[in-house]
Amino acid sequence: MTKKIISLQKSFIHGAYVSSESGKDFPTYNPATGELICNVQSAGEKEIEAAVQSAWESQKAWAETPVIERSRILHKAARLLRERNVELAELEVMDTGKPINEAESVDVLTGADAIEFYANAAVALAGDYNKTDSGFYYTRHAPFGVCAAIGAWNYPLQIACWKSAPALVTGNSLIFKPSEVTPLTANCLAEIYSEAGVPPGVFDVVHGDGTTGALLSSHPRIRKIAITGEVGTGKKVMTAAASNLKNISMELGGKSPIIVFADANLNEAVSGVMLGNFYTQGEVCSNGTRVFVEEKVYEAFLTLLKARTEKLRVGDPMDHATTIGAMIHQQHHDKVLNYIKQGIAEGARLICGGNDLKLEGRCAKGNFISPTIFADCTDEMTIVKEEIFGPVAAILPFKTETEAIKRANHCEFGLAAGVFTQELTKAHRVADQLEAGVCWINNYNLTPSGMPFGGFKQSGIGRENCATALTEYTQEKTVFVSTDPIDCPYE
Secondary structure: OOOOOOOEEOEEEOOEEEOOOOOOEEEEEOOOOOOEEEEEEOOOHHHHHHHHHHHHHHHHHHHHOOHHHHHHHHHHHHHHHHHOHHHHHHHHHHHHOOOHHHHHHHHHHHHHHHHHHHHHHHHOOOOOEEEEOOEEEEEEEEEOOEEEEEOOOOOHHHHHHHHHHHHHHOOOEEEEEOOOOOOHHHHHHHHHHHHHOOOOOOEEEOOOOHHHHHHHHHOOOOOEEEEEOOHHHHHHHHHHHHOOOOEEEEEOOOOOEEEEOOOOOHHHHHHHHHHHHHHHHHOOOOOOOEEEEEHHHHHHHHHHHHHHHOOOOEOOOOOOOOOEOOOOOHHHHHHHHHHHHHHHHOOOEEEEOOOEEOOOHHHOOOOEEOOEEEEOOOOOOHHHHOOOOOOEEEEEEEOOHHHHHHHHHOOOEEOEEEEEOOOHHHHHHHHHHOOOOEEEEOOOOOOOOOOOEOOEEOOEEOOEOOOHHHHHOEEEEEEEEEOOOOOOOOO
């Protein structure tokens, strides 16, 4: 059973829920039913100040806690997440509209995996040692102190885990702001961290929209900020962080290419393209929504993709038979439909889908769109150039390897890419030339813990889900130790 939801969610500061002095709140709705889930209080300046003060008061003692003990606490948090997988997955479905099968198998469990990975990796995080002519120096990784993070709405709990685990295990405290669209599970994570032994103030949650995010981005006592979101939001955060030269890391948007060569296993390639376009209703930043298919197999690929796509079931996200859930909210639903209309108007061939679906029963007021495939697309079409963030795949023919690489790289984004071919040397040759932070060969959208995730170009700065992220939540300190008398030129 889903955890009983309190009608008014509050910010979690210094180990307790805190009422907002402004009294302002906002609603959050179930995307599949249109029903009000609850109201959430917005954190204003006073709550942000309280969170920052709480974080600073707690951080020093937390940083002085031996890393092995911090690791044990995070391991316990990971166990608690796994124990509550079903309950938390149901909350994610209510908040995001994604199918329950996805939430149960990915969202909570991969968050737990990330926490466990960082708990293990931090124990081995070490500096350098080097001897010099007059002594030696060593380095160590020191925490920033107080960090902040802003989450996105498509993977609320997983993103909270990806950002909090490396921050906490390296001795920082973290103030986390979930998306105002999907605020429910961040508070659950705060409760789990507390139960696992994270001291009050080391992980705080504040709620609100961009105004609250701006208070975090510009706060002079917050020394690092991380964000997952769209490019426009990332630029605003970067501008605000520049006022006091905060360290930043950003995982932003994408318009990723998938290249399918004629020698590929077509069934496998179709599987990869479906994962890269329809998983979580297409609301995934790394999705491969520009699908370049070699002309020799173009029509055969389209036939197979259409047949398998039409078997997908759009329906109640709480039904385990559902494979496609609801768009996050009505405005986004309408935005995706407008992109589909633009695709038709600009001459793309609609192969299947493109419909505003009206379901019956409890989902009659939900935000549903049928999985959509466009063929005969060109590089200059709107649906090919802009990130749609919905279940819309654009298929483009190509003739040569050189052409495919050039067209795939002709994009301001560079988050991910995919290559499908059975020729090993070609696979590596093409992957090497694609301007993307992550490139999959004969698969798509897999992000096991430990594998770096992040983008090139306007898709972001820094890496997550890997050991490198530990150093991104630390600053290197060098200590020189003299073993000889000072060779001083002054008498």
